[in-house]
Amino acid sequence: MPLTGCETGRGNGEEQAVVGQYASFVAVGDSFTEGLDDPRPDGKGYRGWADLVAGVLAADRPEFRYANLAVRGRLFDNIVAEQVPLAIAMKPGLVSFAGGGNDALRRTFDHETIIARLDKTIEKMRGTGADVVLFRWADMSGRMPGAKMLRPRVDLFNNAIGEVGCKHGAHVVSLWDDPxxxxPRLWGIDRLHLSPAGHRRVAAQVLTRIGVECDPDWLVAPAPPEELSWMSRKAADAKWATQHLAPWVKRRLTGRSSGDMVTAKRPELAPLSES
Incomplete structure (x- = not known):
């Protein structure tokens, strides 16, 4: 399981005295961090990799607190303006930041502006003493339309994330380098969000990166599906376009977002048992 990135610095807060032992964790981002498409066992909302990481960090630590501020559909500037100040105010020992994916799917993607703001944002979060987790995106260009447009943007952003992470001593989890x-079984039916197996694998990589043991089963990927015939692939693509691509395009044309009526599932630091 490749995990790339330079050796990271440690936070200077007292709760980072022992590697991996954090009293609090705040997750910041969009649908990737909110947990789509990993339904909770009780069917009430989504779980996702961040909840799984919090569950491990909370084990035998009654003082542990967790907040998840991520909201699906959020653009990079919204994440920085709305979520980052809240996360900093909570003074967590560990904070994760993942954003920019929704921007990369738009024609107005301005990588230079986003990368410059990413650098300042991570510098600010690290300046509080918190340990920060960043992600290099997995390659989605083979499953999504517009691959010629998307792949160069992913390359630019992934390189920047690696450089910013090294510069500021953040933990960089490289999903790109994990074959x-x-x-396809690590992805949901919309081909954009992770499946439960995908979220488990991300959680395992995050925990490994911050020096915490994880359930080894989380790294056991399901067998890939059987190769479909040409006709079956075309039928599957047509169904996907009708059920997922067309609604996405309609939202773009009407200026709407999948997260317009959605709020953070865990807006305040609280024990994991509290929803």
């Missing part, structure tokens, strides 16, 4: 993410 298992080419397995």
């Amino acid at each position: 298992e993410f080419a397995n």
Whole structure:
């Protein structure tokens, strides 16, 4: 399981005295961090990799607190303006930041502006003493339309994330370098969000990166599906376009977002048992 990135610095807060032992964790971002498409066992909302990480960090630590501020559909500037100040005010020992994916799918994507703001944002979060987790995106260009447009943007942003992470001593989790993410079974039916197996794998990589043992089963990827015939692939693509691509395009044309009526599922630091 490749995990790339330079050696990271440690936060200077007292709760980072022992590697991996954090009293609090705040997750910041969009649908990737909110947990789509990993339904909770009780069917009430989504779980996702961040909840799984919090569950491990909370084990035998009654003082542990967790907040998840991520909201699906959020653009990079919205994440920085709305979520980052809240996360900093909570003074967590560990904070994760993932954003920019929704921007990359738009024609107005301005990588230079986003990368400059990413650098300042991570510098600010690290300046509080928190440990920060960043992500290099997995390659989605083979499953999504517009691959010629998307792939160069992913390359630019992934390179920047690696550089910013090294510059500020953040933990960089590289999903790009994990070949298992080419397995369709790690992705949901919309081909954009992770499946439960995909979220488990991300959680395992995050925990490994911050020096915490994880359930080894989380790294066991399901067998890839059987190769479909040409006709079956075309039928599957047509169904996907009708059920997922067309609604996405309609939202773009009407200026709407999948997260317009959605709020953060865990807006305040609280024990994991509290929803």
